[in-house]
Amino acid sequence: MSYSRRDFLRLSSMLALATAVPTRHLFARETRLTPDNFTLLRRNVGIYSNRGGTIGWLVNQDGCVVVDSQFADTAADCLQGLEQLIASEVDGSSIAAGRQPAHSAQITDIMVDVLLNTHHHGDHTGGNGVFRPQTERIVAHENVPDLQRMQSQMRGGDSDNAYADTTFASEWSTQIGDETITAQHYGPAHTGGDAVIHFEQADIIHMGDLVFNGVYPFIDEGGGANIANWIVLLETVATKYTDETHYIFGHGQPSKGIIGSKEDVLNMRDYLSALLEHVQQSMQAGQSREEALSITTLAGFEDYVSFGPRLSLAANLDVAWNELEP
Ligand SMILES: [Zn+2]
Structure with a gap:
């Protein structure tokens, strides 16, 4: 891009003092608060947390990447925060000694190089239209635009919706300065168009809604979900990366948080496995659907909470039951 991304901030130079993180582990030393609702995780990658699925972001000297867009109102707030991060550097007010002040005249209206959608749900794509005018590309798995249109029709149409202009079948990747961002599709799971986003050098993975941390997940049957493959996906991701890899989750119960580790990914896998196993056993025992559904907790997952x-x-x-029914 022609505008001056080199002049963008060194993010670390303008962050406020380190503050305690409202999650149970990780990041404590590296996390600092930026504008309201922003938390830096590591290496210029962070989260924006408000209403709806957690937004992931990267802001470095060469550009800006955003993962998911929540809703229109929170997307506007998120954009404003991103603008603040960028503008403070352009003003030169926080430039570290020895660096040349940047020139604000070089900034254009395009602020975000790439907006990635982890899947089509409204609490992850509802702000796409707000990002659109200031975003170069919107990227998602190839099934996402159709699923988004279907969701939109079911809700009586949504003229503010904006769709991905770049789609991929199995993998998509880009380089922004010293960070490589890769999106991968592992088949149907939470929906029929999920993407796992990896910030490679930061080694941070945005899982979208593939992990509801300690929460009974939404399994979007009508949107192409598949529990058996979801289990395989979580196993694949957890074993592909390391113990040092950090994960961002779409949702989490307050005590468990929306950032976590491999252990949390495997816990979601184990929950889904226990779910299928219970139904399978009920079927084998000749129980009815009602009987199978009558349990109030699954052994080992008593701490899971319901969000509706x-x-x-x-x-x-x-x-x-529907998935296993012959
Ligand atoms: Zn979702």
């Missing part, structure tokens, strides 16, 4: 009727154990068991 669709994100409940009963709803999960119902989808599992």
